[in-house]
Amino acid sequence: MSRVRLLVFNPVLQVLDYRLPSGMATDFGQLVIAPLGPRQVLGIVWEPERLAGTEVPDSKLRPILEVLPVPAFSKALRSLIEWTADYYVAPMNAVARMALGSMAALRGGGTTTEYRLSGLEPKRLTPQRAAALDALHGEQASIRELAELASVSEGVLRGMLGSGILEPVTVDLDRPYLRARADYAQPELSDLQQAAADQLVSAVRQGGFTPFLLDGVTGSGKTECYFEAIAEAIRQQRQVLVLLPEIALTENFLRRFEARFGVPPLLWHSSVKQSERRRAWRAIVSGEAQVVVGARSALFMPFGALGLIVVDEAHEVSFKQDDGVRYNARDVAVIRARFEAVPVILASATPALESLQLAEAGVYTKIDLPARYGGAELPAVRVIDLRKDVPERGRWLAPPLVAELTGRLAKGEQSLLFLNRRGYAPLTLCRHCGYRFQCPNCSAWLVEHRLSKRLACHHCGHEMPTPEVCPECHEGDCLVACGPGVERIADEVRELFPNARLAVVTSDTLNSPEKIAQFVAAAEQREIDVIVGTQLVTKGYHFPELTLVGVIDADLGLEGGDLRAAERTYQQIAQVSGRAGRGEKPGEVLIQTRHPEAAVIAALAAGDRDAFYAAEAEGRKDAGAPPFGRWAAIIVSSEDEAEAREAAKAIGAMAPNLPDVVVLGPAPAPLALLRGRYRYRLLINARRSAQLQDVIRAWLGQLQFAQGVRVAVDIDPYSFV
Numbered sequence: 001m002s003r004v005r006l007l008v009f010n011p012v013l014q015v016l017d018y019r020l021p022s023g024m025a026t027d028f029g030q031l032v033i034a035p036l037g038p039r040q041v042l043g044i045v046w047e048p049e050r051l052a053g054t055e056v057p058d059s060k061l062r063p064i065l066e067v068l069p070v071p072a073f074s075k076a077l078r079s080l081i082e083w084t085a086d087y088y089v090a091p092m093n094a095v096a097r098m099a100l101g102s103m104a105a106l107r108g109g110g111t112t113t114e115y116r117l118s119g120l121e122p123k124r125l126t127p128q129r130a131a132a133l134d135a136l137h138g139e140q141a142s143i144r145e146l147a148e149l150a151s152v153s154e155g156v157l158r159g160m161l162g163s164g165i166l167e168p169v170t171v172d173l174d175r176p177y178l179r180a181r182a183d184y185a186q187p188e189l190s191d192l193q194q195a196a197a198d199q200l201v202s203a204v205r206q207g208g209f210t211p212f213l214l215d216g217v218t219g220s221g222k223t224e225c226y227f228e229a230i231a232e233a234i235r236q237q238r239q240v241l242v243l244l245p246e247i248a249l250t251e252n253f254l255r256r257f258e259a260r261f262g263v264p265p266l267l268w269h270s271s272v273k274q275s276e277r278r279r280a281w282r283a284i285v286s287g288e289a290q291v292v293v294g295a296r297s298a299l300f301m302p303f304g305a306l307g308l309i310v311v312d313e314a315h316e317v318s319f320k321q322d323d324g325v326r327y328n329a330r331d332v333a334v335i336r337a338r339f340e341a342v343p344v345i346l347a348s349a350t351p352a353l354e355s356l357q358l359a360e361a362g363v364y365t366k367i368d369l370p371a372r373y374g375g376a377e378l379p380a381v382r383v384i385d386l387r388k389d390v391p392e393r394g395r396w397l398a399p400p401l402v403a404e405l406t407g408r409l410a411k412g413e414q415s416l417l418f419l420n421r422r423g424y425a426p427l428t429l430c431r432h433c434g435y436r437f438q439c440p441n442c443s444a445w446l447v448e449h450r451l452s453k454r455l456a457c458h459h460c461g462h463e464m465p466t467p468e469v470c471p472e473c474h475e476g477d478c479l480v481a482c483g484p485g486v487e488r489i490a491d492e493v494r495e496l497f498p499n500a501r502l503a504v505v506t507s508d509t510l511n512s513p514e515k516i517a518q519f520v521a522a523a524e525q526r527e528i529d530v531i532v533g534t535q536l537v538t539k540g541y542h543f544p545e546l547t548l549v550g551v552i553d554a555d556l557g558l559e560g561g562d563l564r565a566a567e568r569t570y571q572q573i574a575q576v577s578g579r580a581g582r583g584e585k586p587g588e589v590l591i592q593t594r595h596p597e598a599a600v601i602a603a604l605a606a607g608d609r610d611a612f613y614a615a616e617a618e619g620r621k622d623a624g625a626p627p628f629g630r631w632a633a634i635i636v637s638s639e640d641e642a643e644a645r646e647a648a649k650a651i652g653a654m655a656p657n658l659p660d661v662v663v664l665g666p667a668p669a670p671l672a673l674l675r676g677r678y679r680y681r682l683l684i685n686a687r688r689s690a691q692l693q694d695v696i697r698a699w700l701g702q703l704q705f706a707q708g709v710r711v712a713v714d715i716d717p718y719s720f721v
Contacts, residue, residue: 003061005051006034006043007093014093015053016043019061026064029072031106033065040065042106044073044096050082051092068106071285073099073302076339080300083335089693089713090325098300098325104274105281111170112275115157116140118167128156133165140169141273173279177266180290182231184262189228190374193221196367197228203343204232204308211334213314213359214347216369218578219376219542222347223253225369226310227260229345230291234261238307238342239284240291243329245316247271247295251516252540253312257293268294268301271513296321296329299336309337313539314346314355315571320718328716330355349578350571350609353616354627372582379549379580379587383605386594395492396484401550401590402496409500409529413585414545416531417489418538418576419552422458422506424450424488425481428466435472443673449508450487460675489552490532497530505533538575544583549576554593554601562720563625566600570612573604626716630686632696633714635669640708641678647709648680656699660687671721677710683720 002020018034020026030045073081077099085092100106117136125133135150143161147154160166189197196214203210216222233240244250247269258264266280266289283289287304294301296319311319311333319329330346337344346355346364359366372378382400389398397405397417408415427445429436437446439457446455448466456463469476481488490504503519510516522528523543531537531546557569573591581587593601603612621628634651638644648666655663665682672679686692696713705711 003058004032004045004064005048005053006032007046007051007096008034008036008041008043009093009097010036010041014091015046015051017053017056017061018043018064019058021063024064024067026067027072029074029078031068031070031072033068035062035065042100042103044078046078050078070106070282071302071304076306076336076341077300077302079339080332080336083339084325084327084332087693088325088327088715089696090327094325095300098297099302101268101281101284101297101301102274102277105278110173112142112173112278113168114140114142114171114275115146115161115166115168118164120164122163122165126156128152129160129165132156132160142275145273171275173275174282175279177283177289178263180234180261180263180265182234182261185260187224187227187260189224190221192369192371193225193373196225196369199365199367200226200229200343200345201232204229204236204238207307207341208343209338209341210343211337211358211364212343212345213351213355213364213366214345214369215351215356215359215366216347216349217372217378218349218575219372219378219582220349220369221373222349222369223256223312224260224373225367226312226345226347227257229308229343230310231261233307234290236307237305239287239289239303239305240308240310241298241301241303241306241333242291242293242310242312243296243299243319243333244293245295245313245318246536246540247513250293251513252520252542253293255520257291261291265291265293268292268298270295270297296327299329299332303340306340307342309333309340309342309344311344311346312348314348315350315352316539317568317718320716322714322719326712326714326717328718331716350574353567353613353620356613357617357627376582376584377586378607379577379589381577381589381591381605381607383596383601384590384592385596386592396489396552397492397496397550398592401592404548404588404590405493405497405530405550408548409497412526412545413547414523414526414529414531414543415548415550416533416537416546416576416579417493417550417552418533418573419484419486419489420535420556420572421483421485421553422449422508422534423447423456423485424491425483425485427482428455428479429482430470430473430475430478431480432470432475432478433473435470441673441676443671447485448481450481450491451504452508459671484552486532486534493530493532500529501527503528503531503533505531505537507534507536510536535572535576537579538572539578541579542582543579545585546579547581547585547587549580549587549589551576551589551591554591554604555595555598558595558598558600563631564718566598566612567616570600570603570609573600574609577604624685624687628688630684630688630690630692631717632684632686632692633717633720634682634684634696634700635712635714636666636680636682636709637674637677637712638706638709639677643706643708644678644680647705647711648682650703650705651682651700651711654699654703655682656695658690658695660690661692661695662686669721681720 081095085095132150132152230240254264285302314330358364384398391398425448428448441460454463577589636648652666662685666680669679669681
């Protein structure tokens with residue numbers, strides 16, 4: 001009898017042993033179906049010596065029911081799953097689940113039915129059907145997905161199907177993708193770009209693990225350089241994974257990729273419809289998919305023939321996942337490249353301090369692109385001291401910035417105003433009684449969104465219509481918006497320049513690839529004069545006529561005591577500054593601040609990145625902070641505040657007393673109530689010599705918690721709220 005050990009996808013049980021029936025063959029990494037009580041469970045066959053489990057007698061082993069018709073997970077991917085679970089103190093099956101992608105894909109190909117508009121437009125329509133008709137032009141998907149797109153019920157769409165307004169379409173789930181051509185459109189590279197590209201191409205051709213830090217100023221042509229490495233991987237018939245930090249960046253990337261290689265790459269992110277996810281997953285695991293572009297979730301896909309990994313905008317905070325398995329995709333990408341024995345490229349104009357330190361230590365090979373492509377110059381930077389150049393009462397744009405906007409509009413050039421705060425105002429209060437609108441589920445203020453006439457929580461999604469009267473004192477016409485968001489800045493621009501063509505760019509206004517494409521097209525065709533946006537516009541866009549960038553509040557990112565606040569502020573402002581002057585016309589950046597003496601502002605004004613990073617590194621070294629020390633957080637939460645507090649106290653009472661580990665807390669989290677759960681945090685600071693994960697596992701393993709308590713571990717945290 002053959003005995004097999006499975007990593008099973010069950011929230012309580014992780015590891016179970018089964019027997020292999022006579023005539024059934026399997027291998028490590030194979031996906032199988034096995035019985036668990038009266039139910040069936042999905043599992044992965046794993047090496048027993050690498051997966052600890054409880055030994056049971058052979059006589060009690062139940063048989064595997066089925067081996068699924070998909071290739072086995074490779075040894076490299078299984079090693080990655082093990083490493084990620086160990087490093088981030090996460091359940092192994094939770095990590096492995098990220099590699100499944102589409103459960104429907106495990107049963108093979110075949111066909112499915114999708115639906116689209118038939119072209120029939122009845123003369124009389126209900127309001128819901130009319131809304132659906134407007135929303136679904138050019139769309140094809142399942143009834144459920146179409147209902148989400150149109151914001152109507154599935155019943156409305158089924159009625160439209162019965163009336164002939166929608167028609168069914170049979171879709172082949174395994175239809176092949178168009179093939180990218182490595183030599184479709186050869187670019188003209190500068191000497192610096194060519195030298196960088198040659199180095200990357202050579203690494204792909206030779207194979208083996210080589211981590212690169214591609215450090216180039218904004219507009220230096222980093223993408224064109226790593227495109228040459230992608231082209232070489234295509235020639236070698238190897239697969240490529242490109243990670244982008246934001247779905248919003250994919251539209252621009254897709255156009256550039258298609259122009260270079262003749263066809264778009266395969267997409268993988270949360271907005272991809274289910275039938276496409278199934279098709280994509282099967283193409284990835286079979287090795288058919290040539291280039292996969294996606295968000296961090298694409299990192300764990302079971303590639304059949306991976307040859308190169310690229311992490312674009314590698315400094316971005318959004319590569320860190322803050323729920324579930326709390327991993328950093330940038331760091332895990334390097335580990336995956338090591339296990340797969342392939343090159344990995346981290347590309348950024350403002351690399352993370354951790355990446356720069358690894359390059360300095362010789363762990364990463366650093367490639368510099370210090371100049372913009374085609375002779376374009378980096379923009380001039382000017383600091384506006386808001387204590388001296390005070391905006392007019394009730395306004396947020398200082399006179400020097402207004403003057404520069406006026407000049408750019410007169411010359412027909414584009415401007416960008418940056419404020420990393422969505423909505424109209426971050427706080428709404430009653431001028432009569434002082435009542436403040438707070439989220440009922442979180443310890444956060446509700447943000448006014450005047451465009452949609454709602455108050456919203458940006459943490460849990462709670463929304464309510466903006467009321468006419470104060471709910472506390474019932475006075476009318478007494479609600480006051482405090483502070484600016486991008487909508488308020490846009491209103492100010494409209495008042496100052498009523499003829500200017502304006503675009504507000506946030507995740508609220510550009511919430512689909514189609515809307516992003518429309519914005520990019522309008523900006524490129526000079527149909528927009530002033531862009532007002534959040535961090536969504538800080539990277540990836542190339543508008544040759546954009547010559548002015550105004551940073552409305554450079555101090556905003558320095559608030560809150562975040563360990564990486566200065567670094568993030570530098571990266572964000574440097575990135576948004578890089579949107580200016582990318583064409584033939586010179587650019588200028590105006591930074592509004594009340595603290596021009598702050599090191600980060602001074603470094604931005606002087607264009608002295610190296611001095612800023614050197615000072616930041618010295619401060620981190622003194623504090624024992626990353627990359628010179630280690631941080632970890634333990635987050636305790638419960639719907640019962642007393643229960644959360646007692647659990648946190650119990651953890652604190654059992655804190656290890658070790659010379660290389662310091663435990664701070666427990667204390668209420670800065671965001672003490674989140675999505676209806678009360679939260680406490682402990683922060684651990686450890687020397688690099690400490691076996692931090694082992695310490696945490698042993699520490700928490702001796703404790704029992706009430707059923708409603710959740711305890712999460714965050715290794716290398718980026719969020720401290």
